[in-house]
Amino acid sequence: MPQQFWKPGTDKPRILEDEEGGVVFFAPSLSSASSSSSRFGYASIGSQRQRLPVYKYRTAILYLVETHATTIIVGETGSGKTTQIPQYLKEAGWADGGRVIACTQPRRLAVQAATMIKFLTDGVLLREIMDDPLLTKYSVIMVDEAHERSISTDILLGLLKKIQRRRPELRLIISSATIEAKSMSDFFQTSKKHRGPEDHELVPRKVPAVLSVEGRGFNVQIHYVVEPVSDYVQATVSTVLSIHDQEPAGDILVFLTGQDDIDAAIQLLAEEAHASRKISSGLIVLPLYSSLPRAEQDLVFSPTPRGKRKVVISTNIAETSLTLEGVQFYNPISDIENLVVAPISKASARQRAGRAGRVRPGKCYRLYTEEYFVNEMSSVGIPEMQRSKLVSCVIQLKALGIDNILGFDWPASPPPEAMIRALEVLYSLGVLDDDAKLTSPVGFQAAEIPLDPMISKMILSSNQLGCSEEIITIAAILSIQSIWVSGKGVQKELDEAKLRFAAAEGDHVTFLNVYKGFLQSGKSSQWCHKNYMNYQAMKKVIEIREQLRRTALRLGIVLRSCEGDILAVRKAVTAGFFANASRLEAFSHNGMYKTVRGSQEVYIHPSSVLFRVNPKWVIYHSLVSTDRQYMRNAMTIDPSWLTEAAPHFFQNLRRPDPIAH
DNA sequence: GAGCACTGC
Structure with a gap:
């Protein structure tokens, strides 16, 4: 058994047992935090660490991890859990004896490594399972941001549940937003078989513990529009100007769907700000999206000069991938799915609102009605697993x-x-x-x-x-x-x-x-x-x-x-992408192609060098659906290569007849 | 004549 942090005989943290399904909640109290720090000799650790919101849950987290196979930590970002919890575990002995604590994230992260603590992406840990199916070197695996529900996270969760049955000593920490906690708990609770001896004191409880950790977030006041807006770019601009006119200092973060809307909003904002001279000065308007050159992206991080107000107009890149410390006002609209504008989920709306309360209280202006939020928007987004290629x-x-x-x-x-x-x-x-x-x-x-x-x-x-x-x-x-x-x-x-x-x-x-x-x-x-x-x-x-x-x-x-020898290159590409072949429609004047596989109507994407060239046969790398289905990254082929690359594939199709042209 | 964001030994 691992060296244990909490020992019978010492004070238990205050734990409230929930009657439903044994879910455990912890009632934080400052006194328990301060006593634990002195009792275990960590009082000298920099007070910075102790000031993080997660610090007062230190004892509770260690207690729950020790006594439960799975602990679900609920809390919005900003609590310090990602950096601190692995440290607490290490200090409590979970990295003794050559064992390693893993902390996974859906995206690559800034913190890369610490002794005996490994920060890695979900995908990399999945790859490690190929070489070490039971992940034997890890004592605790913390899956951070599990609520984002990427495919890798979901596969990992499924596999970890399996691994846990074979390794009862392995501890899991699932960090998630509030809204997903119940489904995470249900997932880890149901074990179809292999029900271990629950009462044995050395075996952790199978029922997951759920611990709610408050973030450092400040209160964010939510405002809704009274009537639905017809033109959200216009509504965005009006809202930004009225905030600028009426509210005290504080930066503004706006979420829009994509580059087109962002550029349109910036232009409109410039025009309207110019027209009303009173407020034409003092606004620094900056776009933010991934294809923006790095130097321009970095502008959003530069401090706002005194007497000015920064307005960052962003895609959903600002929702999860980066944090803007100075933001106080914010304005959410919509997200994109399959590049079609669609409403975001409530979870996403909350996440965005949270962006306004990172350093002090903020306000959030939602350009949809409260009725729409309550009744029309789904509570969580669809997991990637259920909407993507597999x-x-x-x-x-x-x-x-x-x-x-x-x-x-x-x-x-x-x-x-x-x-x-x-x-x-x-x-x-x-x-x-x-x-x-x-x-x-x-x-x-x-x-x-x-x-x-x-x-x-x-x-x-x-x-x-x-x-x-x-x-x-x-x-x-x-x-x-x-x-x-x-x-x-x-x-x-x-x-x-x-x-x-x-x-x-x-x-x-x-x-x-x-x-x-x-x-x-x-x-x-x-x-x-x-x-x-x-x-x-x-x-x-x-x-x-x-x-x-x-x-x-x-x-x-x-x-x-x-x-x-470009022919060799093209044949190699065809060997991988033969299924993405399409043929120009005979007599097509607008460049319409039909896919060989599904007879789907597709067009060459305007960014392709073959746009308007329209060769008879192409294979494409991917399809993107906007107003039309576009083939992105296209290459000319000789149709005979298709049957050569995958005879069985084309045999079964209804008259692909690649040879006939 | 289009353009949301991630990741992967």
Whole structure:
């Protein structure tokens, strides 16, 4: 048994047992916090740590972790739980004897490592399960931000529940927002079989404990509009101006759907502020979205000069990915799903409101009615598992030896159709065999590559075709958002820059030209600037490429350049993406294509070098749905390559007839 | 003539 923090005979923290399902709540009291610090000799630890809200729950957390297999910590961000709880566990002995405490996050984080405490992403821990199925080196695993419900988090939760049955000494801490706590608790509570001896004093209780930890957040006053607004960009601008006119100092954070709305709002704000001279000065308006160049993004972090008010108009990037300390007012609208504007969830609205109360009390202006919030908005967002492609998820579970994927104990079951679709894709790629088992070697190799299986297949095929260096470059570029700077204002220049690199074969080959140019420039940021390329993105490409190179070497792929034999490159791309083929409709005047697989109406995306070129046959990397279905990143092919790459796949389709044109 | 955000040995 691990060395224990709480011992019988010492004071128990004040715990209130809940009658329903044994969920435990803790009533915080300052006296218990101060006594615990002196009792265990941590009084000398910097008072900064003690000032964090989570500090007064230290004893309770350690007690619950010791006595429960799973502890669910409920609390909004800002409590200090991410950095502090692993420290408390370490101090209490959970990292003794060579054991390690893990803390996972859905995204990469700033805090990277501490002795015997490992901060990592959910995805990386999943990969570790492949080598060490029971995660034996860990004594405690804390899954942070579990309420975000990314696919990786959900798989991880399902697997951890399984691992726990085999390792009763393993402790889990699930950190979640209030709204998800009940479902997390239910998930870990139901154990279909293997009910251990509950009463044995050395065995932790199976029923999860739920501990509510207050954040450092200040009160945020919520305002709703009385009547629904018809033009939310206009309403946004009016609200910002009236806040500026009537409220005391404090910055404003506005959430809008995307770059278009943000640019429109900024322009309108400038016009209206100018028109009313009284308030034309004093506003610093800044956009914020991911494709914005880094230097411009960083502007939002610069301190607001005295007498000024900063207005940050953002996408949902400001909801989870970064924190703006000075924000006091905020204004939420809508989120995007499948790039269609849709209402956000209540949970998301709360998260956004919380952004206004980080350093002092704030106000939140919701540009929808309270009635709409209460009755129309769903309480939580749909977990990614239930709305996304599952190919990567399926291949990972297969690699972990979990064959009955539909029967897996998920926190949220994925839709069976999506699962079946994923199985079909993997089968057609030759990653799964007739029995839905990973094939050897392709399936096992593809599972080792941390990318979409179609990309993995492309990389594996490049080995035989002798163009692995080129394909790895393409894979790296396809896995980032965009290598170009974001348009608007420089559209013409951007288009011209693209033409300098454009290849008749399409975007994939264009990427190779760009990468070559970047290398020849000595990876110069000035060169990027001159060519309307995003330097940060190119640096990221180099990084990912290096990682893929190492993976490829480990898989025994010979790194070789095809020295300009573009045919080999195109065939390798086809080997991975044959299922994404489409054909230009005969006599189409508007560039309409039909997909080979589903006869779906699609168009080449305007960002593609093949836009308006409209070659007869293309394969695309992905489809994006806005007003039309657009093919992003398209490449010309010879249709005979399709049947060559995947004869069985095209045999079963109704008259794909690729040869006939 | 389009453009929400993440991640992955």
